[in-house]
Amino acid sequence: MNRASHTAGITSNRVEAFSDGVFSIAATLLVLQLHVPTQAEGDFGHALLSQWPSYASYVVSFMTIGIIWVNHHTLFANVRRVDRPLLLINLLLLLSVSTIPFPTALLGRYIGEGEPSHLAAAIYGIVMLSMSLSFTALWARVSRDARLDVARLNPRRPVLRSLAGLVAYTLGIALAFVSAEASLVVYGSVAIFYLLPPVRE
Amino acid sequence: MNRASHTAGITSNRVEAFSDGVFSIAATLLVLQLHVPTQAEGDFGHALLSQWPSYASYVVSFMTIGIIWVNHHTLFANVRRVDRPLLLINLLLLLSVSTIPFPTALLGRYIGEGEPSHLAAAIYGIVMLSMSLSFTALWARVSRDARLDVARLNPRRPVLRSLAGLVAYTLGIALAFVSAEASLVVYGSVAIFYLLPPVRE
Amino acid sequence: MNRASHTAGITSNRVEAFSDGVFSIAATLLVLQLHVPTQAEGDFGHALLSQWPSYASYVVSFMTIGIIWVNHHTLFANVRRVDRPLLLINLLLLLSVSTIPFPTALLGRYIGEGEPSHLAAAIYGIVMLSMSLSFTALWARVSRDARLDVARLNPRRPVLRSLAGLVAYTLGIALAFVSAEASLVVYGSVAIFYLLPPVRE
Amino acid sequence: MNRASHTAGITSNRVEAFSDGVFSIAATLLVLQLHVPTQAEGDFGHALLSQWPSYASYVVSFMTIGIIWVNHHTLFANVRRVDRPLLLINLLLLLSVSTIPFPTALLGRYIGEGEPSHLAAAIYGIVMLSMSLSFTALWARVSRDARLDVARLNPRRPVLRSLAGLVAYTLGIALAFVSAEASLVVYGSVAIFYLLPPVRE
Numbered sequence: 001m002n003r004a005s006h007t008a009g010i011t012s013n014r015v016e017a018f019s020d021g022v023f024s025i026a027a028t029l030l031v032l033q034l035h036v037p038t039q040a041e042g043d044f045g046h047a048l049l050s051q052w053p054s055y056a057s058y059v060v061s062f063m064t065i066g067i068i069w070v071n072h073h074t075l076f077a078n079v080r081r082v083d084r085p086l087l088l089i090n091l092l093l094l095l096s097v098s099t100i101p102f103p104t105a106l107l108g109r110y111i112g113e114g115e116p117s118h119l120a121a122a123i124y125g126i127v128m129l130s131m132s133l134s135f136t137a138l139w140a141r142v143s144r145d146a147r148l149d150v151a152r153l154n155p156r157r158p159v160l161r162s163l164a165g166l167v168a169y170t171l172g173i174a175l176a177f178v179s180a181e182a183s184l185v186v187y188g189s190v191a192i193f194y195l196l197p198p199v200r201e
Numbered sequence: 202m203n204r205a206s207h208t209a210g211i212t213s214n215r216v217e218a219f220s221d222g223v224f225s226i227a228a229t230l231l232v233l234q235l236h237v238p239t240q241a242e243g244d245f246g247h248a249l250l251s252q253w254p255s256y257a258s259y260v261v262s263f264m265t266i267g268i269i270w271v272n273h274h275t276l277f278a279n280v281r282r283v284d285r286p287l288l289l290i291n292l293l294l295l296l297s298v299s300t301i302p303f304p305t306a307l308l309g310r311y312i313g314e315g316e317p318s319h320l321a322a323a324i325y326g327i328v329m330l331s332m333s334l335s336f337t338a339l340w341a342r343v344s345r346d347a348r349l350d351v352a353r354l355n356p357r358r359p360v361l362r363s364l365a366g367l368v369a370y371t372l373g374i375a376l377a378f379v380s381a382e383a384s385l386v387v388y389g390s391v392a393i394f395y396l397l398p399p400v401r402e
Numbered sequence: 403m404n405r406a407s408h409t410a411g412i413t414s415n416r417v418e419a420f421s422d423g424v425f426s427i428a429a430t431l432l433v434l435q436l437h438v439p440t441q442a443e444g445d446f447g448h449a450l451l452s453q454w455p456s457y458a459s460y461v462v463s464f465m466t467i468g469i470i471w472v473n474h475h476t477l478f479a480n481v482r483r484v485d486r487p488l489l490l491i492n493l494l495l496l497l498s499v500s501t502i503p504f505p506t507a508l509l510g511r512y513i514g515e516g517e518p519s520h521l522a523a524a525i526y527g528i529v530m531l532s533m534s535l536s537f538t539a540l541w542a543r544v545s546r547d548a549r550l551d552v553a554r555l556n557p558r559r560p561v562l563r564s565l566a567g568l569v570a571y572t573l574g575i576a577l578a579f580v581s582a583e584a585s586l587v588v589y590g591s592v593a594i595f596y597l598l599p600p601v602r603e
Numbered sequence: 604m605n606r607a608s609h610t611a612g613i614t615s616n617r618v619e620a621f622s623d624g625v626f627s628i629a630a631t632l633l634v635l636q637l638h639v640p641t642q643a644e645g646d647f648g649h650a651l652l653s654q655w656p657s658y659a660s661y662v663v664s665f666m667t668i669g670i671i672w673v674n675h676h677t678l679f680a681n682v683r684r685v686d687r688p689l690l691l692i693n694l695l696l697l698l699s700v701s702t703i704p705f706p707t708a709l710l711g712r713y714i715g716e717g718e719p720s721h722l723a724a725a726i727y728g729i730v731m732l733s734m735s736l737s738f739t740a741l742w743a744r745v746s747r748d749a750r751l752d753v754a755r756l757n758p759r760r761p762v763l764r765s766l767a768g769l770v771a772y773t774l775g776i777a778l779a780f781v782s783a784e785a786s787l788v789v790y791g792s793v794a795i796f797y798l799l800p801p802v803r804e
Contacts, residue, residue, distance in 0.1 A: 014676045017218075018669075023219060024221075029634070031227075031300055032230070032233070032302075032635070039314075044320055048324075058300075063292065091670075105639045113642075195285070195289055224420060224423070225422075225423025225427060226427055226628075229431065232431070232503050237504075237511050245521055246518075249525075260497065263493075263497050263500065419620075423624060426621050429625060429701060430624070430625050430632060431632075433632070433705050434635070434704075438705075438708045446723075460702075465694065468621075479617075597687070
């Protein structure tokens with residue numbers, strides 16, 4: 001066991017405090033993309049309704065962040081000591097989570113706007129996919145590290161569930177070039193899938 | 202008891218950390234809707250005063266979020282284990298809380314602007330009502346779940362108090378189509394009502 | 403002792419978690435008022451330098467929030483149970499703290515702009531004064547409430563120090579109508595005063 | 604030992620809660636500088652690609668804040684009591700951290716824009732340098748204060764690592780006047796350097 005690769009004094013509680021901060025702030029900043037119509041935009045009710053893609057991408061992103069947060073806690077509740085590779089993978093996960101408000105704003109702004117809608121939906125999927133990849137890497141790291149108590153986590157199941165996310169986000173990115181709306185439906189379905197309890201044995 | 206519906210490792214403390222984040226960020230983001238007048242808007246003092254609806258909706262939303270937060274803690278202080286349905290209802294509550302800055306900005310911008318003021322006040326009430334409904338659902342879930350220690354909470358009283366909120370917000374939405382100002386007074390009164398201690402037996 | 407006025411399950415830790423959130427977010431949101439010059443504003447270095455009032459008000463507000471936060475903890479470390487009046491006073495304190503980014507932006511934008519500068523500096527002082535008043539009320543409440551362990555706090559001293567803030571902010575508001583710059587110097591001096599340790603007996 | 608210079612009731616946990624808040628919010632606010640292209644900007648894909656400096660400065664700033672946060676915890680995990688000088692140095696550190704979104708936006712906006720790019724890169728380095736200086740001062744304070752348990756921290760090593768940051772940021776500021784891009788590469792290298800584990804003895 002390489003002691004130098006341990007980060008003195010960093011317990012999983014500390015990592016969770018910073019992570020909780022990033023998750024909750026990223027989720028709450030999403031609301032800033034909802035736009036107060038100006039009077040120049042004409043009928044107020046119509047202007048509000050025409051923003052429906054912003055509301056849809058807002059809800060999908062909020063629920064996705066909420067669910068990653070739940071899974072993040074499930075994972076860290078079982079981590080006793082944090083080493084540098086784990087910290088780095090976690091920072092990459094938080095980087096993709098904190099980026100989510102940007103593709104959410106892109107998608108909310110450009111769905112239904114023809115050509116740009118495809119690119120916006122693909123970018124949204126790429127950010128979600130990189131988040132999903134970091135999360136899978138975090139699981140893989142935790143399960144191969146004998147120092148960590150993973151026995152009761154049954155890591156194969158969560159990895160399978162993570163893989164479902166990877167596949168679905170990849171599908172969403174491919175679909176983006178056909179229809180941004182269909183792509184957003186796929187991204188939303190991933191959130192609903194993860195909200196459901198795992199199948200019992 | 203269905204073990205699969207338990208979320209391993211999620212204690213009520215963890216849910217509170219994320220929830221605290223969303224409550225405090227949503228409350229603090231409200232200030233971003235207060236607008237620094239440009240010089241083109243003419244007299245500075247007049248421009249600041251004409252923003253009074255923004256200040257009023259800011260104060261009502263801030264106090265409302267503060268009070269939901271207090272009640273949220275009262276509830277979670279008595280929850281020992283968190284299951285998936287509870288997490289989902291809590292996420293829906295947080296979604297409506299984190300949305301509050303948007304209708305607050307709409308109402309602050311459009312009160313006193315004729316036709317749009319009615320719609321803005323109704324949307325404000327709808328977001329508050331959905332927050333209130335999620336909160337009532339959270340209470341109902343906690344009180345019907347025999348695993349949770351609710352004896353000392355006397356759940357009927359809080360549910361009655363929650364119902365008062367539901368009725369008042371519904372009244373506010375109806376009033377919105379008569380007068381947005383009257384509607385805002387109702388929303389503010391709900392906050393004041395919840396600040397008062399419950400009637401003693 | 404009126405048991406009904408107690409808020410079940412709210413410990414001072416919980417109030418501190420929400421308060422910490424509001425303090426740190428209000429402090430960090432201040433940076434959003436610093437403006438990235440557009441190319442239309444001409445020379446980049448000059449455009450950045452001409453924003454000096456924004457930098458000055460940013461630093462004064464950040465340090466002030468940091469100091470209130472320190473004092474808030476000194477106070478709450480000695481509070482065992484939280485009742486409704488205390489919660490309400492604390493919410494009013496947090497309301498004024500979360501408002502600080504607005505007068506900070508006003509002052510940063512309008513110092514050196516003639517007439518509006520006086521009003522902006524006065525509004526800044528009024529928000530600081532209301533924060534200071536809420537804080538004094540919090541101290542007063544803690545010291546008169548026999549249930550709370552205040553013996554080791556020596557409450558008279560902090561109240562005296564709070565009064566110094568009240569007097570200084572009132573002076574700053576009066577000075578605002580002579581010179582916004584002088585007023586900002588007074589507000590900054592309050593922060594420096596509170597950073598210094600109390601005089602020893 | 605001067606008891607009056609102690610801040611009653613402030614434990615290192617409390618300082619960490621506020622610091623965690625500032626670190627995570629500053630990191631997450633960075634995303635607000637990423638700009639949703641308007642349709643007037645022409646080709647959507649091109650408009651997104653031309654923002655590459657914003658993405659680069661976003662990633663460098665996010666990783667830098669994440670790493671300072673890790674080091675901050677390593678330090679505070681070993682601090683038992685917090686005195687006023689430590690609080691003041693920590694506030695100065697948090698002030699520079701919370702400022703990071705501003706030079707990040709400046710650099711993201713002005714890299715590749717000729718003359719202004721040099722100044723923007725230098726300002727970015729100055730904020731990073733002042734953060735690095737505050738952090739070194741924090742270490743120095745902790746190691747010279749006999750009341751604090753620093754034995755197991757081996758403070759000389761971290762100070763050496765801090766010095767590496769000071770030198771690199773100074774180099775980056777000098778390089779800024781030659782090439783803003785080269786300067787950003789240096790700033791990013793500092794983040795990568797601190798991600799690597801310390802050399803073993």
